[in-house]
Amino acid sequence: MNYESKRPVAVLFDATILASAATETNARTGVYRVASELAKRLDTDPRIRLAWLAPTLQIEQTLRTEISRGQLAAAPIIPALSPNGLFNLPARALRKAASLAFNPGRPRFPPINWRQLRKFDIIYSPVYALPNFRQQLPQVRCVLNVNDLIPILFPELLPPGLAANVKQAIDSLTTSDSVICISDATRDDLLKHSPQLDPSRVHTIHLAASSAFKPCSSETLKRQSKVALGIPIDATYILSVCTLEPRKNLAHVIRCFAKLVESHGSQDLYLVLVGSHGWQSDDLLGQTSAFVRSRIIVTGYVPDAELSPLYSGACMFVYMSLYEGFGLPPLEAMQCGTPVIAANNSSLPEVIGDAGILIPASDENALIASISLLLCDADARTRFSEMGLERSKRFDWERCADQTIRIFESLMSPRPRPKLHR
Numbered sequence: 001m002n003y004e005s006k007r008p009v010a011v012l013f014d015a016t017i018l019a020s021a022a023t024e025t026n027a028r029t030g031v032y033r034v035a036s037e038l039a040k041r042l043d044t045d046p047r048i049r050l051a052w053l054a055p056t057l058q059i060e061q062t063l064r065t066e067i068s069r070g071q072l073a074a075a076p077i078i079p080a081l082s083p084n085g086l087f088n089l090p091a092r093a094l095r096k097a098a099s100l101a102f103n104p105g106r107p108r109f110p111p112i113n114w115r116q117l118r119k120f121d122i123i124y125s126p127v128y129a130l131p132n133f134r135q136q137l138p139q140v141r142c143v144l145n146v147n148d149l150i151p152i153l154f155p156e157l158l159p160p161g162l163a164a165n166v167k168q169a170i171d172s173l174t175t176s177d178s179v180i181c182i183s184d185a186t187r188d189d190l191l192k193h194s195p196q197l198d199p200s201r202v203h204t205i206h207l208a209a210s211s212a213f214k215p216c217s218s219e220t221l222k223r224q225s226k227v228a229l230g231i232p233i234d235a236t237y238i239l240s241v242c243t244l245e246p247r248k249n250l251a252h253v254i255r256c257f258a259k260l261v262e263s264h265g266s267q268d269l270y271l272v273l274v275g276s277h278g279w280q281s282d283d284l285l286g287q288t289s290a291f292v293r294s295r296i297i298v299t300g301y302v303p304d305a306e307l308s309p310l311y312s313g314a315c316m317f318v319y320m321s322l323y324e325g326f327g328l329p330p331l332e333a334m335q336c337g338t339p340v341i342a343a344n345n346s347s348l349p350e351v352i353g354d355a356g357i358l359i360p361a362s363d364e365n366a367l368i369a370s371i372s373l374l375l376c377d378a379d380a381r382t383r384f385s386e387m388g389l390e391r392s393k394r395f396d397w398e399r400c401a402d403q404t405i406r407i408f409e410s411l412m413s414p415r416p417r418p419k420l421h422r
Contacts, residue, residue: 008048008049009048009408009409009412010051010120011042011122011408012053012078012122012124012140013039013051013075014126015072016059017031017032017126017127017128018036019063022062022066022071022072029243030147030328031126033304033328034126037397038404039072042404042405043075044073047409050073051075051077052072052076053131054077054079054080055131064077078113079113080112080113080117080131117133120137121140121412122140122412123137123143124144125144125169126145127145127169128165129144129172130142130169130172141177143179143180143407144172144177144179144180145179145181146170146179146186146190147182147186147326148166148186148189148325150166150323150324153189153323157246157322158246159279170190170193173197175196175197175198177201178203179201180203180205180404180407181202181205182205182207182325183204183206184204184347184350185325186326187202190202203403205403206351206395207326207328207397207400208331208399208400209328209331209392210397211397213304213307213332213335213336214336215308215336216312216336218309225309225313229310231272231297232270234268235268235269237269237272237314238271238272238314238317238318239314239317239338240273240329241332242275243275243278244275244276244281244284245278247321247322248320248321249320249343253320253367254271254284254288255364256368256371257271258288258289258292259368261291269295270295270296270297271297272296272314273296273297274307275300277300307332308336311333311338315381316338316339316374318342318367318371319333319340321342321346321348322345322361324346326347327347327348327351330356331392335389337389338385339356339380340388341367342358343360344359344360351395353391355390355391355392356388
């Protein structure tokens with residue numbers, strides 16, 4: 001029996017994104033879903049002993065609340081300053097800055113307990129920069145999840161400041177660290193941007209859609225979904241699920257939809273846009289006519305548990321994003337049996353393959369023609385529905401978690417496993 005099989009790997013999981021999503025609906029993005037799904041599986045896998053890294057006292061308090069509510073695994077919480085805020089400062093300067101910035105009696109940043117931290121094999125961050133304090137922990141291996149480099153490659157598509165966050169995360173990597181990318185496209189982008197990284201330490205592990213996404217055959221549930229979101233009961237609707245922001249190219253989708261309904265007079269065709277309002281989304285409908293506006297429904301955030309009937313009730317799913325790190329919504333749609341039209345850039349062909357219609361992101365004629373095809377051809381809708389369902393079986397959270405754990409195991413140093421107290 002090899003050494004790794006004798007004891008679980010002690011993993012310290014940066015829980016910042018999980019705490020943020022607990023208090024802010026807008027933080028429940030694809031990145032949060034990834035962290036949440038993986039955390040659930042790491043906690044229940046006997047090969048792993050999981051603990052939460054809490055970079056601030058506020059995050060620690062939020063994690064304790066979520067654990068008490070049964071919304072988060074009851075793993076140990078390890079408070080220690082992590083990637084956010086002042087992590088690049090030396091310890092003495094950090095303490096001084098914290099004492100100046102906050103009430104002396106109520107520090108916001110917990111002290112670093114080196115004895116606790118040395119008990120871990122792996123420090124894992126699902127999105128934010130790896131903590132600088134790991135320089136004092138040479139025996140602990142670090143793994144960073146890189147979801148995309150979009151803020152660096154296309155800063156004009158995202159709010160100012162995000163590029164600095166992503167750059168900070170990538171700059172936190174050393175040549176001895178390991179990286180997990182969520183697609184080959186993201187891996188290629190990272191290695192081009194950071195050629196000093198060892199390609200053998202940069203891995204691709206594909207994501208998956210939650211098992212909650214599946215075809216909904218209940219007409220009652222689909223009708224209830226329509227009523228709840230203000231979609232007319234007898235309406236045929238095109239669906240798009242994403243954060244409402246320029247990168248998702250929704251203005252282009254709206255223009256094409258407007259041309260389609262104005263030229264064909266499709267009185268019962270609607271465009272349903274689901275997602276939290278993001279950057280520059282205030283004037284999303286722009287100069288569209290009153291008629292077109294009456295055919296577009298913007299729902300805001302919809303919980304995952306309510307999305308399957310919405311996906312299943314749509315005649316098609318449209319996703320003309322200008323760039324993606326993976327593309328969870330098209331996969332969710334395929335897993336629900338909804339035909340998909342998507343952009344043929346970045347990671348989207350990697351996810352969708354030939355199970356959907358892939359076209360240039362800004363080609364109006366191609367999008368209008370593709371929508372028209374699926375509207376008019378029931379056989380095409382059935383074909384792409386079946387192909388999407390079959391394709392979606394390639395992506396599985398259990399496989400994703402297993403591959404992640406295997407990377408952790410390969411990095412584990414041969415030393416007795418410390419006792420973690422819950």
